[in-house]
Amino acid sequence: MNNYILHVKNISKFFGRRLIFKDMTFEISNNGIIGISGDNGSGKSTLVKIIAGITSPSSGEIVHQDRGEEIIPEKLHNYIGFVSPYLVLYEEFSAYENLSFFSNIRGIKLNIERADFLLEKLLLFKRKDDLVKTYSSGMKQRLKFIFALIHNPSLIILDEPTSNLDSSGKDTIYQLVENESKSNIIIIASNEQSDLNLCQREIRLEDFKQL
Amino acid sequence: MHTKAYALYLKDFRSEIRTRYAVNSLAMFVIVATSVILFSIGNETITQSLTAGLFWVVIFFSAMSGLSRAFVSEEERGTSLTLQLIAAPSTIFSGKLLFNIVLVFCMNIVITLLYSALFDGFAIKNLALFIAAFFFGNAGLAIASTIIAAIISKAGAKGTLYPVLSFPILLPLILTSVQLTLMSFEGASFIDAKFELAIIICYDVIMLTASYLLFDFVWKD
Numbered sequence: 035m036n037n038y039i040l041h042v043k044n045i046s047k048f049f050g051r052r053l054i055f056k057d058m059t060f061e062i063s064n065n066g067i068i069g070i071s072g073d074n075g076s077g078k079s080t081l082v083k084i085i086a087g088i089t090s091p092s093s094g095e096i097v098h099q100d101r102g103e104e105i106i107p108e109k110l111h112n113y114i115g116f117v118s119p120y121l122v123l124y125e126e127f128s129a130y131e132n133l134s135f136f137s138n139i140r141g142i143k144l145n146i147e148r149a150d151f152l153l154e155k156l157l158l159f160k161r162k163d164d165l166v167k168t169y170s171s172g173m174k175q176r177l178k179f180i181f182a183l184i185h186n187p188s189l190i191i192l193d194e195p196t197s198n199l200d201s202s203g204k205d206t207i208y209q210l211v212e213n214e215s216k217s218n219i220i221i222i223a224s225n226e227q228s229d230l231n232l233c234q235r236e237i238r239l240e241d242f243k244q245l
Numbered sequence: 246m247h248t249k250a251y252a253l254y255l256k257d258f259r260s261e262i263r264t265r266y267a268v269n270s271l272a273m274f275v276i277v278a279t280s281v282i283l284f285s286i287g288n289e290t291i292t293q294s295l296t297a298g299l300f301w302v303v304i305f306f307s308a309m310s311g312l313s314r315a316f317v318s319e320e321e322r323g324t325s326l327t328l329q330l331i332a333a334p335s336t337i338f339s340g341k342l343l344f345n346i347v348l349v350f351c352m353n354i355v356i357t358l359l360y361s362a363l364f365d366g367f368a369i370k371n372l373a374l375f376i377a378a379f380f381f382g383n384a385g386l387a388i389a390s391t392i393i394a395a396i397i398s399k400a401g402a403k404g405t406l407y408p409v410l411s412f413p414i415l416l417p418l419i420l421t422s423v424q425l426t427l428m429s430f431e432g433a434s435f436i437d438a439k440f441e442l443a444i445i446i447c448y449d450v451i452m453l454t455a456s457y458l459l460f461d462f463v464w465k466d
Contacts, residue, residue, distance in 0.1 A: 122323035138252035
């Protein structure tokens with residue numbers, strides 16, 4: 035179990051005059067899986083981007099704390115793992131090169147044991163030296179999980195985690211998610227009931243649409 | 246931060262070697278622009294002030310054809326989000342700036358060698374002053390081009406917007422660089438050029454400071 039706390043305090047998001055969600059407040063601490071559900075276009079991806087510090091809320095505040103200390107925005111990326119369909123890895127590099135570059139840019143040494151374990155687990159080990167552009171969409175999706183987990187993040191954000199995956203790929207991901215949730219916080223934004231079944235708590239975006 | 250920025254520079258360098266996104270367009274522009282100038286001059290002898298102006302015109306438009314790559318390619322390929330998830334904005338700006346500095350210096354060394362070989366008016370009498378103008382001019386060009394590339398990468402009409410937005414921002418730099426290059430052709434001393442040198446150094450410092458301060462707002466949605 036880690037000592038990570040995510041405080042979401044009264045956040046609202048508008049695109050122009052269009053309300054996405056309003057006055058959302060919740061808190062997640064230590065570990066577990068929390069789900070974010072809603073129809074297409076309801077703002078699930080926007081919410082997870084706001085939590086990850088990629089997009090700013092129109093109002094309200096997000097506070098990330100590790101061991102009681104607030105994490106400054108410049109360091110936040112070291113605590114977060116992120117998977118989404120709109121995340122793109124560098125296609126001109128191999129899986130291993132991607133992971134190596136990402137670790138170097140983060141300022142950490144690539145943990146080869148963990149990289150090999152994750153590549154093996156997600157059935158990419160034999161193709162680790164092939165260029166990403168030669169991968170199928172399902173393989174790219176599995177590589178995104180390695181990208182998200184390689185640096186042992188405390189907060190793992192999964193936006194539509196099982197898109198493009200076959201049934202065995204989904205099972206592997208669910209197993210990984212359950213293992214990671216023992217020590218980390220996991221947020222799943224999805225429409226898939228099988229994804230949301232993993233969650234101990236669910237936030238429905240429809241509940242935050244009242245003006 | 247320096248190690249992380251250098252790692253990002255290495256990533257971009259490797260990517261450039263594999264994709265040739267910027268180098269090809271830069272090389273083509275330099276060759277075509279220099280050839281057009283040579284054909285249009287014919288047998289005429291052009292003055293030193295015109296040579297200095299044409300030298301920086303080619304540098305400016307070459308920069309416009311290739312330096313936006315730093316951010317535009319990330320945006321077009323959809324990898325901006327990936328970068329946001331692995332590094333702080335200041336690291337990203339430093340890495341991209343380092344890449345553009347190396348690219349602009351390599352490109353302009355080639356342009357300088359081409360001009361020395363092809364134009365009679367390109368006769369440098371004060372080499373130290375020319376090197377100072379070249380160094381500070383190129384540094385300013387790389388800094389300004391990098392932050393403008395970051396701004397336009399989020400816009401729709403990137404190709405048109407880049408030179409349009411760059412022109413007013415780079416105008417003081419280009420004019421001062423042209424003046425300093427001309428002075429180096431005329432053999433002026435550093436004392437004679439101190440006013441222009443002060444302008445160009447101030448431009449670089451102001452642009453670098455403003456870029457680091459603004460980049461956070463430009464980079465985040």
